[in-house]
Amino acid sequence: MRSLRSILVTGGAGFIGSTLVRQLLNRPDVEKITVLDALTNTGNSNNLKGPDQDPRFTFIEGDIRDQKRVSQSLIEHQCTAIMNLAAESHVDQSIEKPHDFIDTNVGGMMSILSAARPLNIPVLQCSTGKVYGSVNFPRRLDESARLRPSSPYSASKAGADLLIHAAHVTYGQDVVIARCTNIYGPRQHRDKLIPTLIFHALRDQPLPIYGSGQQIRDWIHVEDCAQGLIAALERGRPNRVYHLGSKTEHTNIGIARHILKHLHKPESLISHIEDRPGHDSRHALDPTLALNELRWRARIPFRSGFDHVVRELAAHLRPTEPA
Numbered sequence: 001m002r003s004l005r006s007i008l009v010t011g012g013a014g015f016i017g018s019t020l021v022r023q024l025l026n027r028p029d030v031e032k033i034t035v036l037d038a039l040t041n042t043g044n045s046n047n048l049k050g051p052d053q054d055p056r057f058t059f060i061e062g063d064i065r066d067q068k069r070v071s072q073s074l075i076e077h078q079c080t081a082i083m084n085l086a087a088e089s090h091v092d093q094s095i096e097k098p099h100d101f102i103d104t105n106v107g108g109m110m111s112i113l114s115a116a117r118p119l120n121i122p123v124l125q126c127s128t129g130k131v132y133g134s135v136n137f138p139r140r141l142d143e144s145a146r147l148r149p150s151s152p153y154s155a156s157k158a159g160a161d162l163l164i165h166a167a168h169v170t171y172g173q174d175v176v177i178a179r180c181t182n183i184y185g186p187r188q189h190r191d192k193l194i195p196t197l198i199f200h201a202l203r204d205q206p207l208p209i210y211g212s213g214q215q216i217r218d219w220i221h222v223e224d225c226a227q228g229l230i231a232a233l234e235r236g237r238p239n240r241v242y243h244l245g246s247k248t249e250h251t252n253i254g255i256a257r258h259i260l261k262h263l264h265k266p267e268s269l270i271s272h273i274e275d276r277p278g279h280d281s282r283h284a285l286d287p288t289l290a291l292n293e294l295r296w297r298a299r300i301p302f303r304s305g306f307d308h309v310v311r312e313l314a315a316h317l318r319p320t321e322p323a
């Protein structure tokens, strides 16, 4: 078992990172959590309100591409592990600005690996099932599947995963990768699919759906995801990849309909827009290895978890009343 005594969470001010930080602080064996985050467009220090009151918590505004900064943070806080959640994470933006994604997701990974190596600090990488590209029904991919990323985002994540593998083979670094499916939950950035649909529905505006909306995604709650990341760091075997998924498949248009029903809005608000180039039609991960080796499985049922999250996000995204 790896120690959770003092963890550096890079990207901890983002959607998944801020939930991970909360869960780590709930653990009695955690003595110190240090968040290093550049607070880009998706990062927000408000996401860490609450955890920032814990005496075990420290926030550093900094960039994972700055290897010196990462090294200093590891040394100063006597870290026992790094969990990397820092990334450029929006697929649409990766099509507009692919260089930024390579810089952060690949260059940042290189810097983290280089900083961790001389200190013998294990690295847990939060990766994505998107690295495999589209998967035909009814197949589900295990961790040995070929990487065939379709977007600059998923290619940059695949590039980072390959660097991690090479760091283990070449230098013997202790590394683990968790490839997550689609995640829903509180504090997700407004520009992502679910918050966007809720935002528009609350204003009776058209809900933009790419193409037919028949793209299939597997969804897990962010709390389940964070549990899986912790399990992968604690119990994951060196240089192993683990799939964090739940086999809960929904089409994007199904998600939109669910939101509209929950918010008592008409389905006529759904508006089909031109499909995204390189849009994967289906993602499907087989999470059996995570169950067998990490004893992890997604526990929050989609039905209740999703309704709760729609309510929570809607409370923040409602139009403010004119004064």
Ligand code: NAD
Residues within 6 Å of the ligand: 010, 011, 012, 013, 014, 015, 016, 017, 036, 037, 038, 039, 040, 041, 042, 043, 044, 062, 063, 064, 065, 084, 085, 086, 087, 088, 089, 104, 108, 126, 127, 128, 129, 157, 179, 180, 181, 182, 183, 184, 189
């Ligand atoms: P997010 O965009 O909400 O958070 C990313 C965080 O990283 C932000 O706080 C941002 O400020 C920070 N960041 C970006 N560039 C940085 C840099 N150069 N240096 C330091 N900090 C930087 O993303 P998220 O949805 O929380 O995703 C976290 C990780 O999980 C990412 O690696 C993403 O690829 C992966 N992932 C996400 C999902 C999902 O559905 N959200 C699914 C699978 C995998």
